Amino acid sequence: MQASVLDEQGRSVILTMGCYGIGVSRLVAAAIEQNHDEHGIIWPQSLAPFSVALLPMSMHKSQRLRDAAFDVYNKLQAAGIEVLFDDRRERPGVMFADAELMGIPHRLVVGERGLDKGEIEYKGRREKKAQYVPLNRVIEFIKDKLQG
Incomplete structure (x- = not known):
């Protein structure tokens, strides 16, 4: 030039x-x-590839747990919420670590003990402790979290 x-x-x-x-x-x-x-990573909600990571514990061993996990998944999808459904045959620690590594802002864990109590475990990626949410309120709870 x-x-x-x-x-x-x-x-x-x-x-x-x-x-x-x-x-x-x-x-x-x-x-x-x-x-x-x-x-x-801890993705800001606006950049996250998924809003929620849904982690069913040992779902390949329990039809009840599998049904509950798919029910939550389908309801989240119907509400327009982008969900990563981790259906791998992995130990819980591996699933938790991978969800944190990917930085998905919200994690829901479906486990046998929680189902016995009618609850699902929730943990925000930036939060230190998990909390339990009634299974029949989980969609409303996640919507509230997403709206900030």
Whole structure:
């Protein structure tokens, strides 16, 4: 291109040009840099690939648990909530660690003990402790959490 300008002494110098922009990959990197901990990413709700991670414990061993997990999943989907349904045959610790690593903002755990009490375990990605929510209120509870 050979574009040039005059410097302070009146000499012609070749122009150096830079082009700076904010691309999607830079925005993602900046969001991760600002929203993470020792366990992984903590996506802001607006950037999260899923709103909820649904983790059924040992669902391959219990028809009751499988039915309850699919019921919660279908109700969340019907409410327009994006859900990651972790149906892998993994130990609970692996499932928890993977959900945290991915940074999904809300985690629901369906387990036998919780079902016995009519509850489901909820934990927000930024929260230290889990809490229990009545199974019949879980969709309303998650909607409230998503609306902030």
